Amino acid sequence: MSSTATRTGTAVEFRHVTKTFRQGKKEITALDDVTIDIPGGSIVGIIGFSGAGKSTLVRQINGLDVPDSGEILLDGENIVGYPERRLRGIRRNIGMIFQQFNLLSSRTVAGNIAYPLKLQGLGKAERTKRVAELLEFVGLADKGRSYPEQLSGGQKQRVGIARALATNPSLLLADEATSALDPTTTHEVLELLRKVNEEFGITIVVITHEMEVVRTIADAVVVMKQGRVVEQGSVYEVFSDPKTDTAANFVSTSLRNTPDLLEADELRTGTGRLFTVTMQEGAGFFHAVSEVERAGVSVNIVHGGVTTLQHHSFGRLTVRLTAHDAAGEAAVQHFHDSLTATTEIEEIR
Template sequence: MIELKNVSKVFESGEKQVTAVQDVNLTVEKGDIYGVIGFSGAGKSTLLRCVNLLEKPTTGKVVVNGRDLTAISSTKLREARKKISMVFQHFNLLESKKVYDNIAFPLRLAGEDKPTIKNRVDQLLEFVGLSEQAEKYPDQLSGGQKQRVGIARALATSPDILLCDEATSALDPQTTASILELLKRINREYKITILIITHEMQVIRDVCQKVAVMENGKIIEQGSIFDVFSNPQTKTAQNFVSSVMNDRIPKSILHLLENDSRHIYRVTFVGDSTGYPLLSQVAKRFHVEVNVLHGQITELQDIPFGNLIIELQGKEDEIRRAQLYINQSVQLQEVLADAN
């Protein structure tokens, strides 16, 4: 569906050159909800705009639906863009136009007749839950309602791909959740491929199936949500994951590590193992005390995922036996003083 091959984008300012995107390779399969996350200045928004060639890559190829957009004429590019819509952070609505006319705008540009426009706009107003707001102006709407108008407008031309540039960054958490549910519904019911750019890891966790992490214009890590969240490989990814998974070890626990005789471990549970009373069994089978110090169980792509910090107390040989037993079922990793 979307394939970026060795894409780079260099901006020139006088005698200076700024590389916003550097040698990026990325594949988004048909039907994916794919997230790209990074801090401000990572190059993610520039990367997104390369997909529909609002920013033409300096080098590399952008292949959409099997067609290299960097190698076609401007006329064919305009046609290709009709199947690639965008949703913006600050809505980009026409303030002088009513909700109905904002949604109808791309259809009028496409030369559709009035009955077709009315049917499509009415359908989309109902889909995004704004049928009663059709005659209102944008300044009469809440932020969430404005974004729903922006999404409806983006869907007007029945695109194959929806590009979302920080689409929830201007919204409160409750409204963000409702917009993410709407995006999942769009993906499910309209079979639209969605590429989301964000700096909010919770957005990635709640809606995406795959994720790429950007830093300094490069993709430094990518994979399924479960793989990246359960075992982030880079420091940047680890920081993002920690921001939503609450897996940082509290200072009060790190303080315990100053005593060399403490045996403190991180235990990672995945899937069915979260429902098995493993730690209870450890306490029964071995002469050790199990002290749960910190942790939580959440879900990643409907798969239970648990992360606990525990302390084992007892004789050294019994602790070693308990470690071996735990490692047969779940991941056990000793927590060191520099764990954070």
């Protein structure tokens, strides 16, 4: 898109932000001392279950809600306490992508994309040119005259992305933008968002309850629970070594590399001893396996997987070790003890 210059997106910082609501006589803490750094030009996933405070957090960024305390800095500028007039100017630099698309059914695809440009007072010729650029960028060059009801869910979300980009924002907020889409379409939309980030340097904050979304697109992840940030770090750090039960639960839904209760019960019906080993670079797993095999122990990988994120490999493998004599039993115990000293290993009993 020729009218969009590559640049560094807006940096977002939360500093000890707290927000409470009244629900009858009860006070609900939606954000509890939240501190987050979102570097300019990055893609950061904010993940949590319903009620974690994710949507409330988004409303603080675009000034639609005001925290009780704390600071919210956009490129180092604290926007808390700004009058509505100044916030309107800031919002023009922020694009929003919604779960339910929020398209105007009475307008064509081109009309939906042009709408924010019309509100800005851009002339018709400039609007037409910009809309054509955006339609080409999102892969809908032939859909300008179509109406939303004639589009698939994925196409509607592409229109939503084009509309969000219309005003050349430096920050995009995607609030559950793929929750209404099937897995294949979700992947296509996420790849489009990655393209937006890479080509234009726009910061993207992805609000989601799906760890697979974070795994696919994000540089870093913030895990929230009941209004608090319980864990944050690079995607690789959180996926390969989650520090909290909340993060570990989310990771397991994406990777599926650890047996669940039913799978573990089924695996226990076999002979031998079962171990689930965390696989990280330099863990020494294959050296330990070769040692037990030399002792005559049967080794079978029965569950798990290894993946690559941010140029690092990690995963979890469940292995069945079956010893056939006392020497083999000693080798299996040594396998457990030697790996325990260098990496995470858990026996399934």
